[in-house]
Amino acid sequence: MKRLISVLALAALLGQAALVIAQESGDPSVKSVLDAARSKYWKDRGGDSTTNSETDSASDQDSVPYAPMILGFVPGLSIPFGYFDASMAAGAIGILARDINGIEASGVFNLSRDIRGFQAAGVFNLARSVVGFQSAGTFNIVDKDLLGFQSAGIFNIVNGHVSGFQAAGIFNLDGKVDAPVQAAGIFNVVDEIRGFQAAGIFNIAQTVEGGQAAGIFNAAKRVQGVQIGLVNVTDHIDGVQLGLVNIAGNGVGSLGVTYEPSTNFFYAHIQEGTPALYTVAGLGAAAGDWGTNISGFVASLGLGSRTRLFGLNIDLDVSASQPLAGMPMDREAWRTCDSSLQDRFRPYPSIRLMAGLPVGERLQIVAGLAADIDMDSLGSRVPEALKTANVWNGSAFGEGFSAYYKWFFGIKI
Numbered sequence: 001m002k003r004l005i006s007v008l009a010l011a012a013l014l015g016q017a018a019l020v021i022a023q024e025s026g027d028p029s030v031k032s033v034l035d036a037a038r039s040k041y042w043k044d045r046g047g048d049s050t051t052n053s054e055t056d057s058a059s060d061q062d063s064v065p066y067a068p069m070i071l072g073f074v075p076g077l078s079i080p081f082g083y084f085d086a087s088m089a090a091g092a093i094g095i096l097a098r099d100i101n102g103i104e105a106s107g108v109f110n111l112s113r114d115i116r117g118f119q120a121a122g123v124f125n126l127a128r129s130v131v132g133f134q135s136a137g138t139f140n141i142v143d144k145d146l147l148g149f150q151s152a153g154i155f156n157i158v159n160g161h162v163s164g165f166q167a168a169g170i171f172n173l174d175g176k177v178d179a180p181v182q183a184a185g186i187f188n189v190v191d192e193i194r195g196f197q198a199a200g201i202f203n204i205a206q207t208v209e210g211g212q213a214a215g216i217f218n219a220a221k222r223v224q225g226v227q228i229g230l231v232n233v234t235d236h237i238d239g240v241q242l243g244l245v246n247i248a249g250n251g252v253g254s255l256g257v258t259y260e261p262s263t264n265f266f267y268a269h270i271q272e273g274t275p276a277l278y279t280v281a282g283l284g285a286a287a288g289d290w291g292t293n294i295s296g297f298v299a300s301l302g303l304g305s306r307t308r309l310f311g312l313n314i315d316l317d318v319s320a321s322q323p324l325a326g327m328p329m330d331r332e333a334w335r336t337c338d339s340s341l342q343d344r345f346r347p348y349p350s351i352r353l354m355a356g357l358p359v360g361e362r363l364q365i366v367a368g369l370a371a372d373i374d375m376d377s378l379g380s381r382v383p384e385a386l387k388t389a390n391v392w393n394g395s396a397f398g399e400g401f402s403a404y405y406k407w408f409f410g411i412k413i
Contacts, residue, residue: 064085065082065084065085066084066086067080067084069088069090070088071089071090071091072089072091072092072094072106073091073092074094075096076096078091078095083096084097085097085098086099086101086104087101088103089103089104089105090103090104090105091107091110092107093106093107093109094108094110094111095111095112096111096112097112097113098113098114099112099115100112100114100116101117102116104119105119105120105121106122108121108124109121109122109123109124109126110126112126112127113129114127114129114130115127115129115131117131117133118132118133118134119133119134119135121135121136121137122137123138124136124138124139125139127143128144129142129146129160130142130145130147130150132148133148134146135149135151136151137153138152138153139152139153139155139156140152140157141156141158142157142158142159142160143159144159144160144161145160145161145163146160146164147163148163148165150162150164150166151167151168152167152168153169154168154170155172156172156173157173157174158173158177159174161175161177162175162177162179163178163179164178164180165180166183169185170185170187171186171187172190173188173189173190174188174191175190176190176191176192176193177190177192177197178193178195179194180195180196181195181198183199184198184199184200185200186199186200187199187200187201187203187214188204188205189203189204190206191206191207192207192208192209193207193210195209195210196210196212196213197210197211197213198212198213198214199215202214202215202219203217203218203219204219205220206221207221207223208222208223209225211226211227211228212225212227212229212232213228213229214229215230216229216230217231217232218231218234219234220233220235223236223237225238226239227239228242229242229243230244231244232247233248234247235249235250236248237250237274240273240276241274246272246273247272248273250274251272251273251274251275252271252274252275253271254270254271255270255413256268256270256364256366256410256411256413257410258366258409258410259409259410260370260406261406261408262406262407263386263388264287265284265285265386266285266286266287266290267282267283267284268282268283268284269281271304271412275307277303277305278303279304280300280302280304280317281300282300282301282321283297283298283299283300284297284298294324295325297323298321298322298324298386299322300319300321300322301319301320302317302350303319304316304352311358312356312357313356313364314354314356315356315368317351319351321347321348321349322348323346346378348374348375348378349373349375350371351370351371353368353370354367363411363413364411364413365411366409366411367409368408369405369408370406371405372404373402373403373404374401374402374404375399376399376401382404387404388405388406390406391405
């Protein structure tokens, strides 16, 4: 994919440069642009005109002369005239040089082999490897490795390894990235990243050691760290997913139904996320109210964590629960958040400790202890139907509470 994008981008943006550089008939390929220019200048100096980027390390290439400075208008019109290594190169339109140990800058494009220093162009840069800084108004392409900083208005492509920082207005497309941050306005695609990947729309990676953050979607085969986005997907994660939809092959994803004998309440809960941190949403009501009396329902939303102990899944979650009784059914009240809604919005904390026994691939038999809690400073908020005779009155951090606890059992799939 990366080489295909490289070919398409270069075919569109380097067409005119190819005609100037290549002095032979026919339409040159993208790969031949740099090779033809090198061949032309090397032949003028008595070298092997068949030299290409695959044989840059050959002994005849090592004899390319050095010029402290190259000044040019386009490749082929430069002072000094020819193909050189240099410490500084500057061109109004484009520069063609072999290795730059210093600065290379032009108004439109730069074509070089190895850069150790700074490479900047108004439109694009093309190099084999970069140690330092590469910046272009449109795109940068590095065939092998980048060690340093790469910035482009539209996209960056590195076929090898990235160590440093990478930023693009639209996308980054790389092999392996070892960088504090890889940032793009729209998306990032990489095989491996050690660092943080950020994009306005989506991130895609094979392996992530660090984190992914996207406005909409993150996808990775394996993540060691964090995923932050509306939708997060991975085969395996050692860390945390924060989003509206979190899917992990080794994660916590289930729909459960539980029953509390002491209150005659049935609850439905959805858990999504990772063992380290999952989201849980629930809805409960007395057995006779399901399907007949919405005012008798209690809704909850919270976070939890899972551990494994003696073959059991042990879940501990804490939620904010809200009775639906008296909540306005008028859409205008919700839109304006008027006083009738504010007066009736009285959440209270709920805690569940649950053990799950796996039966088969998806089914779990669960049982545990739940507690609905009234805080002295908030007043009585737990519905009377959930206040049991089993109550623990105590205090924590100077705050008095009453915890109404009860046993429950059920199933999860």
